[in-house]
Amino acid sequence: MSGEPVPWPPAARAPEVTAYAGVRRKIMGAVVAQAIHAVTELGVVDRLAAGPATAAELAADLGADVDALTRFLRALAGEGLFTVAAGEYALTPAGELLRSDVPGSLRHLSRLMTGEAYRVWEEASLSLRTGGPAFEPVFGAPLFAWLADRPARQAEFDRAQAGLAGMRAQPLLARSWDGVGHVVDVGGGNGMLLGLLLAAHPWLRGTVFDRPGVTSEAGLPPRCRRVEGDFFVSVPAGGDVYLLAQILHDWDDRRAVQILRACHAAMPAGARLLVLEQVVPEDGGPHPAHLLDLHMLVLLGGRERTEPGWRRLLAAGGFEVRAVTPGERASVIEAVPA
Numbered sequence: 001m002s003g004e005p006v007p008w009p010p011a012a013r014a015p016e017v018t019a020y021a022g023v024r025r026k027i028m029g030a031v032v033a034q035a036i037h038a039v040t041e042l043g044v045v046d047r048l049a050a051g052p053a054t055a056a057e058l059a060a061d062l063g064a065d066v067d068a069l070t071r072f073l074r075a076l077a078g079e080g081l082f083t084v085a086a087g088e089y090a091l092t093p094a095g096e097l098l099r100s101d102v103p104g105s106l107r108h109l110s111r112l113m114t115g116e117a118y119r120v121w122e123e124a125s126l127s128l129r130t131g132g133p134a135f136e137p138v139f140g141a142p143l144f145a146w147l148a149d150r151p152a153r154q155a156e157f158d159r160a161q162a163g164l165a166g167m168r169a170q171p172l173l174a175r176s177w178d179g180v181g182h183v184v185d186v187g188g189g190n191g192m193l194l195g196l197l198l199a200a201h202p203w204l205r206g207t208v209f210d211r212p213g214v215t216s217e218a219g220l221p222p223r224c225r226r227v228e229g230d231f232f233v234s235v236p237a238g239g240d241v242y243l244l245a246q247i248l249h250d251w252d253d254r255r256a257v258q259i260l261r262a263c264h265a266a267m268p269a270g271a272r273l274l275v276l277e278q279v280v281p282e283d284g285g286p287h288p289a290h291l292l293d294l295h296m297l298v299l300l301g302g303r304e305r306t307e308p309g310w311r312r313l314l315a316a317g318g319f320e321v322r323a324v325t326p327g328e329r330a331s332v333i334e335a336v337p338a
């Protein structure tokens with residue numbers, strides 16, 4: 001860019017118009033996120049799952065203002081969530097992902113991102129200045145301690161994680177589990193990820209280990225038990241495979257090493273550790289993990305890591321990396337006690 005002021009209106013200069021529209025669109029992302037949340041919470045997506053409807057029908061069924069609803073639907077049709085034909089709205093495949101009754105529903109993630117997480121992001125500059133999380137300064141307690149005192153919010157957090165589990169599970173499901181008997185899912189949330197693994201491999205047994213208060217509304221999968229505790233202190237002994245799925249990225253290196261050491265101490269001879277995480281490209285090139293990296297910083301003081309970063313972290317926790325299997329959504333880092 002030349003450094004010259006962009007003329008107003010900017011239509012006269014095509015590259016600047018594109019840049020203007022692109023930046024403006026990114027800034028308006030907050031509106032898109034909140035509009036998705038408002039419409040989904042009103043029940044529009046679940047109502048349209050039953051069949052197409054006009055804005056007037058939806059407004060009457062769901063108790064909305066018909067003009068406002070029409071405008072929300074129009075905007076979100078532009079975002080690819082709805083189609084409109086002959087005045088009737090219908091869900092697109094993208095819109096279907098927000099239904100409450102589909103496996104892998106993103107509805108709970110939408111709620112999570114537009115609730116406390118959104119308010120924390122207002123103070124993201126705190127993280128930028130201090131290098132630490134903004135959650136505690138805003139809400140008075142670190143995220144997981146705050147959730148522990150609020151069972152309804154905890155359940156929402158667990159549902160949001162479970163909604164992502166199907167996507168995360170792919171690289172794990174694709175592995176060979178021959179010769180494995182018992183999988184311990186450390187920080188396994190409400191057991192959704194382990195449930196998918198056990199369903200795909202009927203000879204496996206599982207232990208879901210998490211904080212007290214994290215429970216599964218759908219119940220635990222068969223051949224699975226729940227153990228409560230604190231992974232900074234100890235984790236259940238005796239597994240063949242220890243799974244850390246989206247756990248270490250929640251924490252800075254010092255805390256992450258504590259978790260790894262607790263796993264190390266619990267692992268019998270021959271056991272393996274599988275870390276399911278994003279691997280950030282070393283060249284700093286574009287990657288979806290860069291935004292997640294910021295979210296982890298602002299919420300928890302955690303971080304996404306490059307492959308050398310993961311290797312250094314695992315070595316500090318007493319592990320030697322045996323393989324890194326890249327996946328589209330998450331990679332599997334396999335390690336054994338050194």
Ligand SMILES: C[S@@+](CC[C@H](N)C(=O)[O-])C[C@H]1O[C@@H](n2cnc3c(N)ncnc32)[C@H](O)[C@@H]1O
Nearest residue numbers: 144161187188189210211229230231232245246
């Ligand atoms: C980002 S979620 C990941 C959940 C699950 N592994 C998945 O992939 O969907 C982090 C999990 O770590 C758990 N956790 C946080 N602190 C913990 C602690 N001190 N001890 C045990 N679990 C903890 C949380 O309750 C939560 O379920």
